[in-house]
Amino acid sequence: MSEPTGVIHDIGYQRYTGPRLGRRHVFGALYLHGLRTAFGLGRSAKAKIFPWLVVGIVVVVAAGLTAVRTxxxxxxxxxxxxxxxxxxxxxFFVAVVGPELVSRDLRSGVLPLYFSRPLPRGDYALAKLGALASALWLLLGAPQLVMFLGAAFTTKTGMRGVWDELLDLLPGLLYAALWAVVFASVGLLIASLTGKRAFAAGGIVAAFLMTTPIVGTLSIMPSRAVNELAMLGSPSTLVQAVGVYTLGDRLVPGARAEQMIGGFGPVYLAVAVLLVAGCVALLLLRYRKVAAR
Incomplete structure (x- = not known):
């Protein structure tokens, strides 16, 4: 009878005895990772080129506007x-970053690893959505802060001028948040439909740019009501119409606002809310199905 040849080696494996942080911390880590991914942080130099090029453009434009005002x-x-x-x-920022956040995970098949942790399927989608919306808000809000600082330091009316500038800045930041929420909701939903980033990017650009001719067509129809509702035809113009309704003269003069949307401001606001809610609901449904495969 031969002697057994198998040997058990002690490789020093130890069970994890540290704190188990749970769902909230997993969600936070995923959100932070998504926000870093949006700007290429922690990734290769190539991944940083586009997002920081866009950041550079908006900051330079803001600095130029500040210099002219000064x-x-x-x-x-x-x-x-x-x-x-x-x-x-x-x-274009959404078209590049959205697929980076979700299409890559779909293509590489890592979602089962995410969902094996204490992370509900909906939390994954909401964390990615929050990261993209936050990145967009920073993209639009940070240059506005540059403009504010330039105006605040050159005002000739002291603290009263700074206060007036702050009252103008806050609606601008809220309007930037509206852009961020609407664009992130629509863009991430489209990106979640495919694991191919090129297809996802093309779909996002098409959704925002190829719907614009619809607005142009409706705006020249003989019906005045149709003209005033024309901006419902595209997500971009929908956001602008909500801005016209809520911000008034801060965006366009009152007479032009009346010509653009008439008395349909509440309709535009309601449609924007429904659009975001519908996109979020479909996004959650999409990941419920993806995780069930």
Missing amino acids: QTGQVVMTYAQFADAMSWLVI
Whole structure:
């Protein structure tokens, strides 16, 4: 009878005895990781090129507007108008970052690893959504802060001028938050439908840019009511219409606002809320199905 040849080696394995932080900390870690991913932090230099190029553009534009205001004393662009002016950059930022946040995970098949932890399926989607919305708000809000600091340090009316600038800044930051929430909701939903980042990016750009001609077509229809509701045709113009309704002269003069949306401001606001709620609901449903595979 031969002697057994198997040997058990003690490799020093020890059970984890540290604190188990649970669901809230997992959610926070996933959100922070998503926010860092949006700006390429902790990744290769190549991954940092696009997001920081966009950041550089918006900051340079804000600094230029501040310099012109300092020299001439004229407000070239309000804080809220700055968000509108940078909307095309926001679209491409979402088209690149959204797929990075979710399409890569779908393609590499790591979702079962995420969901093997104390992380409900909905928390994954909400953490990614929160990260993208936060990144967009920082992208639009940080340059507004640059504009505010420039105006505050050059005001000729002392603290009263600083206070007036602050009262103008806060609506601008809220308007930037509206852009961020709407664009993040729509963009992340589209990105979650495919694991191919190129397809996801193309779908996002199409959703925001190819719907714009619909607005142009509706705006020249013979019906005045149709003209005033034309901005419902695209997510971008929907956000602008809500801004016109809620911010008024901070965005456009009163007469032009009346011409753009008439008395349909509450309708635009309700549609924006429903759009965000619908996108979030579909996003949660999407990940419930993905995790069940």
